[in-house]
Amino acid sequence: MPKTLTCGVEFMRGALLFLNALFVIFALALLGIGIYIKVDTNFASILSKLATDGSFEVKTLGFLAFVMIGGGVFTLIIALLGCIGALWNNRCLLYLYSVILIILMIIELVAFILALVYKGKLQSLFEQPLYDILETALTKKDNTTILAFHDLEDAMKCCGVHNSSDYASHPEYGNSKQCQTDKNSKGCSQAIIDLFTKNLPIVGGTLGGILIIELIGLIGACILARVLKESPDARYTSTPGGWGKLTRRN
Structure with missing residues (x-):
């Protein structure tokens, strides 16, 4: 025994x-x-x-x-x-x-x-604050934030927070690679939601695996x-x- x-x-x-x-x-x-x-x-x-x-x-x-x-x-x-x-x-x-x-x-x-x-409700939590940040950066000509947002646009294949019209009052800044390539690109808020929805099964599967372990x-x-x-x-x-x-x- x-x-x-x-x-x-x-x-x-x-x-x-x-x-x-x-x-x-x-x-x-x-x-x-x-x-x-x-x-x-x-x-x-x-x-x-x-x-x-x-x-x-x-x-x-x-x-x-x-x-x-x-x-x-x-x-x-x-x-x-x-x-x-x-x-x-x-x-x-x-x-x-x-x-x-x-x-x-x-x-x-x-x-x-x-x-x-x-x-x-996720999109409503960050869409308006994100737009306010972009608009403030455009108004104050905050190049650091604008360039960072352009990097986000290129990475997410989006333009603006809602769409390219977000740059209507400041056309000189609507020059990210993605905005120049496709003016009809979806907004970044929608792109983030799409990314979240697309990866939700992966997140769920990963969490399920962690719970099993x-x-x-x-x-x-x-x-x-x-x-x-x-x-x-x-x-x-x-x-x-x-x-x-x-x-x-x-």
Whole structure:
């Protein structure tokens, strides 16, 4: 009987370490994207302008990079918690890891459901503030913001916020590559919504994959903690809160 428990412990430890290695990779990728958005000059220019707007929604957009960086750090901490709990055979850390995963899964599900419910209102949240930023930049001849917006137009294959008529009062600035190529290009607000809608299945599939990985990690951590508690093998007995200190049962 002890041999069976030992094999089970080793298997669950290996599975947890593998799953948390995936979490580490995901966390590092999220950190990288967040840092890139923060340091890239075009993103930084647009986001800094958005952050100065008075509305709560636009300020939220201004903290996009910080949210991604924070999410990456949080995910990395959770992954390390699972790794340490598995390596040190510490039931306290494994149970803490499980509780955090449960809370995280609930938050992810609620966030995705809210995104589906309110996706029709997404455009109205940023279209007018984005137009106000462009109009202010055109009026004040803010070349930094205008050039950043032109980069956005070229990347998204759009012209203006609504359409090319946004440059009617300032035709000298309606000279981005995309606006010159196609005056009838759709507005950038619609292009952003189209991009979001197009990638929604990918986002949903990715979230589903993450939830499955989290669920497997949750089940694995609970099973491992249970096996550790019941195993008569001294190598797999830990004192909760003892940070991996092994004790021998009599």
